[in-house]
Amino acid sequence: MKTIISTENAPSAIGTYSQAVKVNNTVYLSGQIPLEPQSMAVVDGGFEAQTHQVFKNLSAVCTAAGGDLNDMVKVNIFMTDLSNFATVNEIMSQYFAQPYPARAAIGVSQLPKGVDIEIDGVMELPNLN
Template sequence: MTNKSIIQTEDAPKAIGTYSQAVKVGSTVYLSGQIPLVPETMELVGGDFSAQTRQVFDNLRAVCRAAGGDLNDIVKLNIFMTDLSNFATVNEIMATYFQEPFPARAAIGVAALPKGAEIEMDAVMVAS
């Protein structure tokens, strides 16, 4: 059986389904999708798309830290948006959270996301 560790932190939204915030296998950490929920209230952050995007990065950062890393340890980032015209905004905000070299990334347009969120991200991180 695979030696896996479950990563959990109160600094990110708790799982709202049958999944873990992240799972670590060896030095690889698989982060579940994060939507812009405020961990303390489990409600969507108020504000516009930019506020939602920042909250998602903050949530991902919290899970990365709980796994012994940080956002810059992410090697693959998937971004799901209900409106791909927001892609430039994601790029601008992402540049304030990450340093080069940036992770591999995909941006995918979707019809809907949980709780009416406009953005969700999941990632793969390699812990040092």
């Protein structure tokens, strides 16, 4: 049985997808880009500000699903410039505690709305039975 996860604390979907889908204790999070949830505008401030907003958006979806960022087991990071790799590592360490999730960092030519970063992932909720 799958449950659709949706929250007003993260940007609404801008296409034919859900913010996340929960199947049993596993939550599949759609890619988040650096949109401010209320205005749906890309945040100002460059790559660092965009990265912080993406983690805030992911956190909101995780919370809506009954978990938090530290329940994520896999993270995929898409960047238009891989020279920002060290910046992503530094910012990610502010949002995750060890042990960190498995991760991929992928360079892409472009992302929706011309942003510099998008992150998706998989979260495994604790078994509360």
